[in-house]
Amino acid sequence: MIGCLVGAGPAGAVEISFWTNLTTASQANVIQKQIAECSAKQPGLAVKFETVPFGSMYTRLITAMRKNDAPNIMNTLEGAVAFMQAKGGLEPVSDLVDELGRSDFIASYLNAVSKNDKIWGLPDWALHQEVWYRKDLFAKAGLKVPRSWDELLQAAKALNQPAADGGQARFGFAVPMGRSLVAPQTYFQILYSAGGTVFDPTSGEYVFGSQKPLAQKALAFMIELYKAASPPASLEWSWAEYRTALIKGQVAMANEWGAVVQMAAEQNPEMLDKFDVFPFPGPSAGKKPVASLGGGYYYLVGKSTPDKVDASKKLLRCFYEPGRVAERANSRPIFAIPATKSAFHSDMFQANDTVKRFKPQLDVIFNEVMPTWYRYGLEAGLSPITGQIEATSFVGDAIQNAALGKLSVEAAVDQIDEQLRFQLEVLAR
Incomplete structure (x- = not known):
C-alpha cells in the first residue's frame, strides 16, 4: 500500500x-x-x-x-x-x-x-473482452473470422494440433474456468452474445430464471468448446494461465482483456505481430452478437x-x-x-x-465491442448483486461441476438461478 x-x-x-x-x-x-x-x-x-x-x-x-x-x-x-x-x-x-x-x-x-x-x-x-487470436494460424489453415458459435467451434477444432516430435500440443481455444471470477466471465461472455442477462436492461426485472433455455444453451456451448478445443487443465485456469498459453503458442484463441499484449512484449515479442481480434460471435451467423462482457x-x-x-x-x-x-x-x-x-x-x-x-x-x-457491454448484474444499472457474484464462487462451482459431468447443464443453470435469487433476497433484507 x-x-x-x-x-x-x-x-x-x-x-x-x-x-x-x-x-x-x-x-x-x-x-x-x-x-x-x-x-x-x-x-x-x-x-x-x-x-x-x-x-x-x-x-x-x-x-x-x-x-x-x-x-x-x-x-x-x-x-x-x-x-x-x-x-x-x-x-x-x-x-x-x-x-x-x-x-x-x-x-x-x-x-x-x-x-x-x-x-x-x-x-x-x-x-x-473480445477474442484474441493467431492470425498467422488462421491464414495457414484458410480460416475466416467466425460469425457464429458453430463457426467458432469448427475453427477451434481445425486449429487443434497434437504434439509431435517432442513439440507441444496446441489447442484451438482456451476456455478458462477458475472458480472465482474467471468462470463467470467466460460464461457471461457467451450468454451476453446471445442476448441473455441477469436483469432486463430496460425494466430492471430479474430475468435470468425466465431465460433458462438460453442460459442452458450458452453453458452447453461453453462446455462443448472446452471439451473439443481447450486444454483439460484450463478447468482451473485464471488469467495468467490462459495468457501465458496464448503467448507461448499453446492455444490459438482466447477471450481476453488486452493484457496479453504487455505480457507478450515482455516474454515473447515475436508473437505481437501475430495477434488480431474479433468480437465474440453470437449463436447465428446472420445476427451480430447482442453484447459482450x-x-x-x-x-x-x-x-x-x-x-x-x-x-x-x-x-x-x-x-x-x-x-x-x-x-x-x-x-x-x-x-x-x-x-x-x-x-x-x-x-x-x-x-x-x-x-x-x-x-x-x-x-x-x-x-464494435465497447459500445455494447454488460457486467453481470449491472445490465439495468447499479446493483450490489455484482459484488456478491464476484465475492463468491457459486457460478464457478456450478460451471465446473457441469464441465466435469457432476451436474447436468440444466441442473447447473438451476443452481446458479437459485443462488442469484438467494443473494437478491439477502440484499433486500
Missing part, C-alpha cells in the same frame, strides 16, 4: 483522501503525478493518496464508512461503485458528466453506473462535507482533460482504453507506440 500527501496549505486548508485500486507502479505513478498537477490549481488543497489492493478494498471500505471516513475520491471498478452507492456513501456525479459533456462518454459506461436517474461514477477507462474503472466522489465534495469535483474536472484521460490509459496500453471519445482520438493516446502498433485492433474494440 502506498500512502502520501500531495500538496499542502495553511492551517484550515481542505484535505481530501484519494484511493485507487491500481497498485501497478506505472498506473499509480501517473495518477499521483496528475493529482500533483491538478491540486496545484486549487491553492490550499492537500490530497492524501493511497493505493489500496482490490483484495483488501471492501474490508477497508466497510471500516472507513463505519467511522464516517470513506475516501473523498476513489478509483475503482463498477462493482465497488454499486457497493458504495447501496451503502449511501456516494455523491452523484451527474453534474460533472454534463459539465464535461455527456455525449463524450461512451454510453454503455454511463449506463452501468446509473441508478435513480443519477450517475454515480465517472468512467475513466474500459475493460473490454466488459467493465471499467471509474472515479467516485464520497459523501462528505460540502467543501470536500466541491474540492473533489474540481480535482476530477482537471483529471478529465482529454490528454490526462489518455495518459492514464497509456500507463497500461491496450488493456486500458479511454472511455471518452475525446481521449481516444487525442494525440496523446494515438501517438503511443503500442497504440499505433495495434490501431486496427483498437478500432475494432472501440467501435
Whole structure:
C-alpha cells in the first residue's frame, strides 16, 4: 500500500483522501503525478493518496464508512461503485458528466453506473473482452473470422494440433474456468452474445430464471468448446494461465482483456505481430452478437462535507482533460482504453507506440465491442448483486461441476438461478 500527501496549505486548508485500486507502479505513478498537477490549481488543497489492493478494498471500505471516513475520491471498478452507492456513501456525479459533456462518454459506461436517474461514477477507462487470436494460424489453415458459435467451434477444432516430435500440443481455444471470477466471465461472455442477462436492461426485472433455455444453451456451448478445443487443465485456469498459453503458442484463441499484449512484449515479442481480434460471435451467423462482457474503472466522489465534495469535483474536472484521460490509459496500453471519445482520438493516446502498433485492433474494440457491454448484474444499472457474484464462487462451482459431468447443464443453470435469487433476497433484507 502506498500512502502520501500531495500538496499542502495553511492551517484550515481542505484535505481530501484519494484511493485507487491500481497498485501497478506505472498506473499509480501517473495518477499521483496528475493529482500533483491538478491540486496545484486549487491553492490550499492537500490530497492524501493511497493505493489500496482490490483484495483488501471492501474490508477497508466497510471500516472507513463505519467511522464516517470513506475516501473523498476513489478509483475503482463498477462493482465497488454499486457497493458504495447501496451503502449511501456516494455523491452523484451527474453534474460533472454534463459539465464535461455527456455525449463524450461512451454510453454503455454511463449506463452501468446509473441508478435513480443519477450517475454515480465517472468512467475513466474500459475493460473490454473480445477474442484474441493467431492470425498467422488462421491464414495457414484458410480460416475466416467466425460469425457464429458453430463457426467458432469448427475453427477451434481445425486449429487443434497434437504434439509431435517432442513439440507441444496446441489447442484451438482456451476456455478458462477458475472458480472465482474467471468462470463467470467466460460464461457471461457467451450468454451476453446471445442476448441473455441477469436483469432486463430496460425494466430492471430479474430475468435470468425466465431465460433458462438460453442460459442452458450458452453453458452447453461453453462446455462443448472446452471439451473439443481447450486444454483439460484450463478447468482451473485464471488469467495468467490462459495468457501465458496464448503467448507461448499453446492455444490459438482466447477471450481476453488486452493484457496479453504487455505480457507478450515482455516474454515473447515475436508473437505481437501475430495477434488480431474479433468480437465474440453470437449463436447465428446472420445476427451480430447482442453484447459482450466488459467493465471499467471509474472515479467516485464520497459523501462528505460540502467543501470536500466541491474540492473533489474540481480535482476530477482537471483529471478529465482529454490528454490526462489518455495518459492514464497509456500507463497500461491496450488493456486500458479511454472511455471518452475525446481521449481516444487525442494525440496523446494515438501517438503511443503500442497504440499505433495495434490501431486496427483498437478500432475494432472501440467501435464494435465497447459500445455494447454488460457486467453481470449491472445490465439495468447499479446493483450490489455484482459484488456478491464476484465475492463468491457459486457460478464457478456450478460451471465446473457441469464441465466435469457432476451436474447436468440444466441442473447447473438451476443452481446458479437459485443462488442469484438467494443473494437478491439477502440484499433486500
